[in-house]
Amino acid sequence: MCGIVGYIGTREAAPLLLGGLHRLEYRGYDSAGIALLNGGLPFMKQKGSVAELQKAFDASPARMLGATIGIGHTRWATHGDPSDRNAHPHLNAQEDIAVIHNGIIENYSVLKQELQGEGYHFQSDTDSEVLVQLIDRIWKIDPSLSLEAVVRAALRHVEGAYGVCVISPRDPDKIVVARKGSPLVIGIGEGEYFIASDAAPIVEHTNRVVYLSDGEMAVITRSGYQVRTIENVAMEKDITELDFSLEKIEKGGYEHFMLKEIFEQPDVMHDVMRGRVRTEEGRVVLGGIEDYLDRLKQARRIVICACGTSWHAGLIGEYLIEDFARIPVEVDYASEFRYRNPIIGPDDVVIVISQSGETADTLAALRAAKEKGAMVMGICNVVGSTIARETMCGIYTHAGPEVGVASTKAFTAQVIVLYMLALALSKGRTISHDEMRLSLKELSKVPEHAAKILELDSQIQQIADDYKDARNFLYLGRGYNFPVALEGALKLKEISYIHAEGYPAAEMKHGPIALIDEDMPVVVIATRDSSYQKILSNIEEVRSRKGRVIAIASEGDTEVARLAEHVIYIPQASAQIMPLLTVIPLQLLSYHIATLRGCNVDRPRNLAKSVTVE
Template sequence: MCGIVGYIGSKDAAELLLNGLERLEYRGYDSAGVAVLNGGLWVHKQKGSVSKLKDALFDSNHSLQGATLGIGHTRWATHGDPSDRNAHPHLSSDGSIALIHNGIIENYSSIKKELVSKGYQFSSDTDSEVLVHLIDSIWVDNPNMGLEAAVRSALYHVEGAYGLCIISEREPDKIVVARKGSPLVIGIGDGEYFIASDAAPIVEHTKKVIYLSDGEMAVVSKDGYIIKTIENIAREKHVSELDFELAEIEKGGFEHFMLKEIFEQPTVLQDVMRGRVRIEEGQVHLGGIEDYLDRLKLSSRVIICACGTSWHAGLIGEYLIEEFARIPVEVDYASEFRYRNPVITKDDVVIVISQSGETADTLAALRLAREKGALVMGICNVVGSTIARETLCGIYTHAGPEVGVASTKAFTAQVTVLYLLALTLSKGRTMSRDEIKLYLKDLGKVPQKVASILEHNDLILDIANSYKDARNFLYLGRGYNFPVALEGALKLKEISYIHAEGYPAAEMKHGPIALIDEDMPVIFIATRDNSYAKVLSNIEEVRSRKGKVIAIANEGDEEITRLADHVIYIPAASGPVTPLLSVIPLQLLAYHIATLRGCNVDRPRNLAKSVTVE
């Protein structure tokens, strides 16, 4: 997602900023900009790549020579479309303060109204610009307080997440930074300091870094740095020594990318909803499909094409769209779609799902559907990918870069997008706004519930220790949890190399029950829904054949403890959002079994992150 770079020292700031932004390109972005203090405050920002920004800077008439202090940013649009005007840095009205921001100012609307009433005018659609005007307003009202105090005062009024860098020609010898929910690291050089959203732009310049914690601010000058809390309490921070490869540093303290990405899911789910969901109004806004919404709602059939984990998300999408919008849905393996001569009409909608947007089989399905006249829609994570370019409309998942080969946060992001899509299709067709509001409230609680599940990580590690030497697993679920069973089995296969299969629980009696013995662990997703009693009966059948039972159950379910050898509890939720919860323990279980077996979980054998060949 968005990237931050800052520099203060004696070297060429512009060159350092631009190189740093290039090191952050993996995060995904749609615009970039820099601000330097060079006699005055000079800013250039534009839609497009860092290389285009670099060309524009060095082709311009503005001299950057001599600037030794500046900040730079890459933006992935949330509030406001990708454009020059919405790119960062943002300026105060008089052009004396520049700000870059990662995160979201949740109460920006109310702050903006107050500022407008005081005469402030806005030149962008972003929430970030509100903050720079707020800082300016406070400083104007209290001219003796200084930049640091103005920033601190402004943050008292802010709700949301932020990683901030602010500079001002009024105090041209410092950078003020602050963090809440969005990472920032300070690199310590010889008479120079670096600021970034992760270590990627810093490591080539210094190995000494300080990681800011939530609720902390820093004032950085050529003479050093001072770190305090937002409440103005001084903090002593440990200086860490970077002795890792760049890819390892980006793990953010986690042992593996996969574990990091599992733990990122509460934030990712919030990011997927950010700017799209208004819970109290019962509204979902998906700008990427807005122009085609009528045709989507009038479709006679939806066909979802995907591969692997994305196919499992598609299966959940089938349940969601049929339940919410009452539109018939089929889910196809993209790798098989074009080889069975499918019947496709101009009244069909074909949804292709891919994390990378470059999956070869999925692209082939896309092109076939387009040739046959269907409306083709994409769901992917990578801005500017082939799927994004070749579909008529679509939705980005905004999950951020997923480095681990085995998808985790991509899956939950895709399911969340499909949930929002299903609600969008239901509006005015099958559901009232009040009904949609109830479903959005359920979804809005999911990030916190996922965070609570992640707190059971140590318990899941203990269970993994008991089964790391198993040679086979069965995963069983019903309804919305059947695709989750498939996804849980796939995760285990991908990274631990243990054979595992997922089935609808009722299908066990139609063949797989022959495999059950004392050496067969069976994972049941046994949440309290309308299939709960039947799943308990299936558990009894496994127990009677000496199988080992691991149950994923709702908190407070004591009945399950007499049937299962191990229970992992998740919070209760309505059926449609349950997959976003029940999959989390399965991801962690696969991860821990694989690491206990000594497997390389981030780069499992024979697999690639983006499958660009058939």
């Protein structure tokens, strides 16, 4: 959701904060602000992008200069519309306490009424402002308390999720941070420290970080940091070294991060498989689950919980695990899992999937499954994330940082991980050594196939130009390609704001066919597999109703060309491999339609990269 940055050291804080906010803007971009400790507490906040805040700062008075401590925030609105007054930081009436906050304070209405009854006046419509007023009230009662003591006391009144940073000239030369459900990272430099909601703004300054866990606070000064629980129990924290470089979060000559990340997929596919796929040996090595593999194989049932694009990857995982390993699999929306009182027990395995490892709904599903005694395994991209820490075992996707809000390379990385997991579960149980080697050999060719598909970019851009003004799209697929149809439709919705629906092709006759006319483009995934003839029949049904068909087809297929208005040819592969290939043209189609419509594909409206609140 929103982005947090903080700095304490010897350098000018404001440029570092603004630079960090630029790197975090994919997390929230409807307003931004900074507050600095400089004798007083000068602050600046602005509706709009970080660039707007930068302009305001460049024209700012001298009081904004010289500070070596500060905090900054870029917002994705939850409570209160995007505006200057709802932007963070929030300050008390005396303007000597500044708070930035990610998350949602669920009991803010009750707290706000209580504070208003005591004479407190609120300047914003946000839930976050309650925090600064609570801190102010506690400090008025006992001015001798330290900043960390009043923050700790205030947080004991709060219900909900938070990542907070607080500074005050009343207790200068420190930043107090706390976390519950919303990530915070401390970067450790030479005589300086950085705070952020993820590692993106930190990596250019240091690769040594400490991840706070839920229920932890930290007091950060120029001489070091101390981590304690909200209950004031000291904690020892391990230092993690970041495994990515600054260049990986730069555009690298591409117009948008999304396009860069689409084109990174062949390399990402190599990275996901590196050291894990042993083709000649006929085995998969997944170190993160090696000690738990027997228990995974003995599962009565596997339940996959995820949201959005990760949920679509989970659907493909269901097909793969049932196909290869013959273990029953269910796929649940994580956002619904804990509310429907699921029947889960010790013989079940719950797999949670999240790019960030911080998705609030997925974390809630994880914790609900653990309470019911299930073994919980994680698949995520971010080392040190909450899912990585709270699951019993797991697999990192190694997709590298994904900045574009609409997920692309993370999806293909997740599918490859699920493919490898399915094969690992099947070894010695359901498939022979030779079958394993053949499956791994085909998987190892996927990066080469993906690179070949990316060469079709200009062709797909031309197709996009024909459909950029469409108001609705229908995506159809069968078998393994049904989840890809869902993912293709989601990508178009996310970044172009065109209404799109994905369906199993056979379901078209059960309702959606009523929508088809000459104004309804239909994207059909029509690769050669066991349902190929059926999908051709579906295309015939669309054409007979004047629908315009864009087909994704296997190389050499002439029948589809006879029926479809446009055909995008991809290399032939097995049904199990095909989702990794068919999704790439759909990513490019969505990207080009969105850019032709003038949409900001990296920052689509109303969306944020990591959904850390319900």
